[in-house]
Amino acid sequence: MRAFSQLLDGLVYTRSRNGKLDLIAHYMRTAPDPDRGWALAALTGNLDLNAVKASTIGAMARARTDPVLFEMSRDYVGDLAETVALLWPRAEGQAEEVDDATLTLSAIVDRLHAVSRASAPAVLAGMMDHLDASGRFALLKLATGGLRVGISARLAKTGFAQAFDLDVDEVEECWHALAPPYTDLFRWAEGKADRPDPAGTPFFRPFMLAHPLEAESVDLDHYAAEWKWDGIRVQIVGTGRETRLYSRAGDDITATFPDIAQAFRHHAVLDGELLVKGEFQGGEAASFNALQQRLGRKAVTARMMSDYPAFVRLYDILLDGENDLRALPWAQRRAALETTVPALDPDRFDISALIEAPDFETLAGIRAGARDASIEGVMLKRRDSPYVAGRKAALWYKWKRDPLTADCVMMYAQRGHGKRSSFYSDYTFGCWTQDGELLPVGKAYSGFSDEELKWLDRFVRTNTVNRFGPVREVEKSLVLEVAFDSIHDSKRHKSGLAMRFPRIARIRRDKPANEADTVAGLRRLVS
Known part of the structure; x- marks a missing residue:
C-alpha cells in the first residue's frame, strides 16, 4: 500500500505531464501483481467498489477527534479525505508504520469489495489505524470512489504503455475486452503472452483529433469544411448483437444513453457528436446546457430520455462490418457514411452537413455569422486524410469561433x-x-x-x-x-x-x- 500511496502523492503534486507519466511507468514496472492491476483500474476509473459515503467518513472523524477542530481543519484543507487522513488519531499503543503484510493494495480492494454499508466504519477505522497519513489518504480516496489526482484515464494508459515500451493505441484497442486486475494485459506487456484479442467484442478504437487552426487560410480544394457541433464526441461500436458508446477518453457511456445504443443494430463503428434535440428548434440540436442534464447519470429514467432526447450527428465511419475503412481517404469514408446513414433510425442519427464555400474568405464570413446554440466553430478535414489515432499535423483542424x-x-x-x-x-x-x-x-x-x-x-x-x-x-x-x-x-x-x-x-x-x-x-x- 505504501508504494501506491506514494504514487498518489506524487501525482497530486507533480505538474509536469512527463513527470506524471514517469511516476506511473515506474509503479507499473515495479509493483507486484495484482496490486498494479488494481492501481491501473483505480487510475482509469474502472475500479467498481461499494463506495463509502462521505458522510460516513465525516462521522468517523468526529467520533475520534474534536468536532470543532475537524470542521475548522476541513474548512482550511478543503478536501475531506486529506483532512481525515491528517487528523486521524492512532489507536493507543499503535506504532506509526504500514503493515504491508496484511494491507497490500489488493487486500484492501478485497475488503472494500466485501464491506457492507453498516460495517464500513469499523472496517475502515481498523485499516486506518495501521496506515500512515499518506496511506490513509489513499485508502479514503479508494473507498469513496473519488480518486482525483490530476490525470485522465488516457494518461494512465499512456503511463502503462510507456512502462513496457508499448503503443498506447494498441493498449486502447484491447482495453475493453479486459477486466481488472488486468492479468492478461500485464502478461502481454512483459512478453509472456500474446496481446489479448478483443475480436467479437464492441471495443473502443482511438479517436482521430484535430489541431487548432493557426494558419491564416487553407486551400479548400484540399480541405472539406463542416460545423464543429457543441456536444460530446462519441464512438458507436456495434457488432450486430451488442452496441456500446464510448466517450473521447474511451469511457463506456452506454448506460447513460441507452436510447442511442438500443437504436443501433448495425455491425459498424461510427464517429459523431452526441447532442440533445431542442424543444423549440424543430428537432435541431439544443445547447450544451440541455445535454448536461443527461451527462454523468448512472441511471436514466424514461422521463429524462423523453425530456432530453439524444441523437448523434455523424462525422465518420471507421468500420463497415468487418471492413476496416480507416486507411481510406476521408472523401471515400464520407461517401461510405452517406450510404450508411439512410439505413439508420432518423430520430437518433443524422449526418453532419458539409459547408459549401468557394474560398476561405467566404468560409470565414460564414463562421463569423454562426451563433447557433449548438455550433462552436468549424472543422477542416483534408480530403485525402486517413483516419489515424491522435493529432496528426496538417490533416484535421478545428477553427473555434471567437469567445x-x-x-x-x-x-x-x-x-x-x-x-x-x-x-x-x-x-x-x-x-x-x-x-x-x-x-x-x-x-x-x-x-x-x-x-x-x-x-x-x-x-x-x-x-x-x-x-x-x-x-x-x-x-x-x-x-x-x-x-x-x-x-x-x-x-x-x-x-x-x-x-x-x-x-x-x-x-x-x-x-x-x-x-x-x-x-x-x-x-x-x-x-
Missing part, C-alpha cells in the same frame, strides 16, 4: 482541490439587474496565472464579508473579465442564464464594480 466576453463582479469564492487546496481558486461571479441586484451568472476556476491566483486569494481573504461553510462571500468590488463560448437559458440559476466554458480572461482592477455588465445585456447574447 464572448463580459465584465462580471466576483461574489463568492471557494478553495480548490489538490495543489490548489490552500487557495481560494473557484470564483462565482454575477451581473447587475435593472433594480441594482447582483445575480450569479457563472463560476470559473481557470484562465489566470499562478501570480494572479495568489493575488485573487489575498483579495478573498481580506475582503470576506460572510461565510457559508467552505464558501466565502466577498465584498462586491472586484470586476473580472470573463470569456465564454456561449450563453443559454437556464432554469437552474436565479439569473436564468448559464455560461458555456467560462474562464477568467482578465482581472479588471481598473473598473468600478457598478460599471460591470447587466443580466439584460448578457441575455441579448443567448444563442
Whole structure:
C-alpha cells in the first residue's frame, strides 16, 4: 500500500505531464501483481467498489477527534479525505508504520469489495489505524470512489504503455475486452503472452483529433469544411448483437444513453457528436446546457430520455462490418457514411452537413455569422486524410469561433482541490439587474496565472464579508473579465442564464464594480 500511496502523492503534486507519466511507468514496472492491476483500474476509473459515503467518513472523524477542530481543519484543507487522513488519531499503543503484510493494495480492494454499508466504519477505522497519513489518504480516496489526482484515464494508459515500451493505441484497442486486475494485459506487456484479442467484442478504437487552426487560410480544394457541433464526441461500436458508446477518453457511456445504443443494430463503428434535440428548434440540436442534464447519470429514467432526447450527428465511419475503412481517404469514408446513414433510425442519427464555400474568405464570413446554440466553430478535414489515432499535423483542424466576453463582479469564492487546496481558486461571479441586484451568472476556476491566483486569494481573504461553510462571500468590488463560448437559458440559476466554458480572461482592477455588465445585456447574447 505504501508504494501506491506514494504514487498518489506524487501525482497530486507533480505538474509536469512527463513527470506524471514517469511516476506511473515506474509503479507499473515495479509493483507486484495484482496490486498494479488494481492501481491501473483505480487510475482509469474502472475500479467498481461499494463506495463509502462521505458522510460516513465525516462521522468517523468526529467520533475520534474534536468536532470543532475537524470542521475548522476541513474548512482550511478543503478536501475531506486529506483532512481525515491528517487528523486521524492512532489507536493507543499503535506504532506509526504500514503493515504491508496484511494491507497490500489488493487486500484492501478485497475488503472494500466485501464491506457492507453498516460495517464500513469499523472496517475502515481498523485499516486506518495501521496506515500512515499518506496511506490513509489513499485508502479514503479508494473507498469513496473519488480518486482525483490530476490525470485522465488516457494518461494512465499512456503511463502503462510507456512502462513496457508499448503503443498506447494498441493498449486502447484491447482495453475493453479486459477486466481488472488486468492479468492478461500485464502478461502481454512483459512478453509472456500474446496481446489479448478483443475480436467479437464492441471495443473502443482511438479517436482521430484535430489541431487548432493557426494558419491564416487553407486551400479548400484540399480541405472539406463542416460545423464543429457543441456536444460530446462519441464512438458507436456495434457488432450486430451488442452496441456500446464510448466517450473521447474511451469511457463506456452506454448506460447513460441507452436510447442511442438500443437504436443501433448495425455491425459498424461510427464517429459523431452526441447532442440533445431542442424543444423549440424543430428537432435541431439544443445547447450544451440541455445535454448536461443527461451527462454523468448512472441511471436514466424514461422521463429524462423523453425530456432530453439524444441523437448523434455523424462525422465518420471507421468500420463497415468487418471492413476496416480507416486507411481510406476521408472523401471515400464520407461517401461510405452517406450510404450508411439512410439505413439508420432518423430520430437518433443524422449526418453532419458539409459547408459549401468557394474560398476561405467566404468560409470565414460564414463562421463569423454562426451563433447557433449548438455550433462552436468549424472543422477542416483534408480530403485525402486517413483516419489515424491522435493529432496528426496538417490533416484535421478545428477553427473555434471567437469567445464572448463580459465584465462580471466576483461574489463568492471557494478553495480548490489538490495543489490548489490552500487557495481560494473557484470564483462565482454575477451581473447587475435593472433594480441594482447582483445575480450569479457563472463560476470559473481557470484562465489566470499562478501570480494572479495568489493575488485573487489575498483579495478573498481580506475582503470576506460572510461565510457559508467552505464558501466565502466577498465584498462586491472586484470586476473580472470573463470569456465564454456561449450563453443559454437556464432554469437552474436565479439569473436564468448559464455560461458555456467560462474562464477568467482578465482581472479588471481598473473598473468600478457598478460599471460591470447587466443580466439584460448578457441575455441579448443567448444563442
